Amino acid sequence: MKLTDLPPVPGVEHRHVAVNGVRLHVAEAGSGPPVILLHGWPQHWWCWRHVIPRLAERHRVLAPDLRGWGWSDAPRGDYAKATFAADILALMDAEGLGRVSLVGHDWGGYVAFLLALRHPERIERMVGLDIAPPWLAGSGRATSPRPWWAATRRSWRRRSWARDDDVGQPVRTARHPCGQWSRDAMGR
Structure with missing residues (x-):
């Protein structure tokens, strides 16, 4: 499927960004302070289709498909949360984004927590949806x-x-x- 064949969402554009040897599909809209939306498992950018236009009224919104999901590359190899977090950090660098607001749902929430814990200087704020904070595991x-x-x-x-x-x-x-x-x- 070509990116031009994706379901239309008003104001949302699609492209690929090369990071860490893979091409991540990114749905993007708006301008202003950046917000990155990370999907859960087994989802992709489409789960944010109702959220993107509203946030795009005041923000630059990027909703990448994590590696192996949606229209991003699915290479053999590592699919650990640390790999996903490194991909998102590389996406931020490729897009010239300093600090971002980060929203993660489910699996994407754990990726967001990991990125925020490892690189707090790059995160303006972080929201985890449908997850418990990872440090409570086992408690x-x-x-x-x-x-x-x-x-x-x-x-x-x-x-x-x-x-x-x-x-x-x-x-x-x-x-x-x-x-x-x-x-x-x-x-x-």
């Missing part, structure tokens, strides 16, 4: 589904937590001492 707090289930059990009956109209709106989160997410604080 029981990150692996136990009980707090997650208790905080969300009523929401499973609803069609969706976020609607298309919610994209781009500020969200604030808070924790109760018991470790459950406060839905009241999230709604403010």
Whole structure:
């Protein structure tokens, strides 16, 4: 498939950027302070299709397909999170980006955490979606589904937590001492 055959999203352009011996597909839109969106597993840039246009109103948004996914090269070899993080750092260098805001979902969230921990001077802010902070692994707090289930059990009956109209709106989160997410604080 050619990049010109990708599903259209208004204002989004597609290209390849060579980094670390691979070509990463990058969906890009907007101008302003840079934001990099990292997809989860098994996804690619398309998971951000509703987010990109809203962020692009005020930011330069880059949504790369990680190596081996989407329209990026899939070489034999290393697919460790450290390799993905090195690819994103190389993408930042290739694009002349100093500090960026970084958003990672699922697998991309771990890549974002790793990049932020190894290169904090390059990260303006970082958001991890649908992941526990990696340093909680093994503590029981990150692996136990009980707090997650208790905080969300009523929401499973609803069609969706976020609607298309919610994209781009500020969200604030808070924790109760018991470790459950406060839905009241999230709604403010």
